[in-house]
Amino acid sequence: xxxxxxxxxxxxxxxxxxxxxxxxxxxxxxxxxxxxxxxxxxxxxxxxxxxxxxxxxxxxxxxxxxxxxxxxxxxxxxxxxxxxxxxxxxxxxxxxxxxxxxxxxxxxxxxxxxxxxxxxxxxxxxxxxxxxxxxxxxxxxxxxxxxxxxxxxxxxxxxxxxxxxxxxxxxxxxxxxxxxxxxxxxxxxxxxxxxxxxxxxx
Ligand SMILES: [Zn+2]
Numbered sequence: 768x769x770x771x772x773x774x775x776x777x778x779x780x781x782x783x784x785x786x787x788x789x790x791x792x793x794x795x796x797x798x799x800x801x802x803x804x805x806x807x808x809x810x811x812x813x814x815x816x817x818x819x820x821x822x823x824x825x826x827x828x829x830x831x832x833x834x835x836x837x838x839x840x841x842x843x844x845x846x847x848x849x850x851x852x853x854x855x856x857x858x859x860x861x862x863x864x865x866x867x868x869x870x871x872x873x874x875x876x877x878x879x880x881x882x883x884x885x886x887x888x889x890x891x892x893x894x895x896x897x898x899x900x901x902x903x904x905x906x907x908x909x910x911x912x913x914x915x916x917x918x919x920x921x922x923x924x925x926x927x928x929x930x931x932x933x934x935x936x937x938x939x940x941x942x943x944x945x946x947x948x949x950x951x952x953x954x955x956x957x958x959x960x961x962x963x964x965x966x967x968x969x
Contacts (some may be wrong), residue, residue: 770943776844777832785810786818788843789856791831801832801843802857804873805866811947813955814892816926818865824852826857864891867900895955901911918950922969924961931956936967 778793790799807818826848833846848856852918860866861878864885868878878895880900886893923939926946931953932939950956953969 775832775834777830779830780826780828783823783827785815786822786860789822789826789848798833799841799843800835800848801839801841801847802860802866803836803845803847804869804875805857806869807860807866808898809893809901809904810926811945811949812899812901812904813895813920813950813959814865814898815947816948817891817959818860821863821865821922822856822860826856826892826963831856861885864888864893869902871902873948889904894958895951897951904968920951920955922953922956924948924950924956929961931961931969932964933967933969936964936969938964938966 776791776793776798778791778798779945780789781792781797782790784790787800787802787805788799789912790797792798793820807822808815810819817942829851831851833844834849835844835846837845839845846878850859855871858878858881861868861881864887868875868882870879885891892898921934922931922945923934923936923942925942925950929939931948931950932942950959950961953963956963956969
């Protein structure tokens with residue numbers, strides 16, 4: 768199905784896949800929406816879970832309106848999502864520092880400025896001095912010649928627990944790929960509520 772620019776759908780948010788991808792239901796038909804112009808950290812990157820929680824807190828269970836600009840090869844609808852308050856979800860993510868402006872696909876100066884503001888204030892993911900852009904992170908984990916750690920960081924934790932480990936810790940190695948959360952520094956892990964593992968003492 769191809770939509771012309773400006774087509775809009777509205778419905779209740781029934782799922783939040785990650786910070787920048789949600790699902791709504793309109794007339795019993797699900798639409799997977801990829802937020803236009805933003806790219807959130809992947810769920811196994813620093814702040815990936817936080818970004819997802821932020822998006823959930825703003826829209827899960829609410830009725831939103833999405834202006835669709837196009838659909839992508841994954842069957843997602845590239846959208847600008849209007850919250851019940853009239854605010855735009857895409858912009859709220861940028862303002863709170865939970866997303867990068869996706870400059871490769873979106874040239875809006877307004878969005879670039881929002882990212883710059885958040886960077887300047889060092890909020891959200893910008894608390895990290897040198898955050899890895901999600902598009903680079905995806906490239907690295909998809910190429911087999913590079914270890915995951917090169918993209919991820921020096922310490923690993925699990926999305927399901929509050930401990931973090933060195934990359935060589937036997938407990939750290941048991942964390943499934945889907946749940947791995949990487950940190951560059953100990954401080955970064957601690958800032959996100961993780962505690963050092965008692966066995967590897969990172
Ligand atoms: Zn450990």
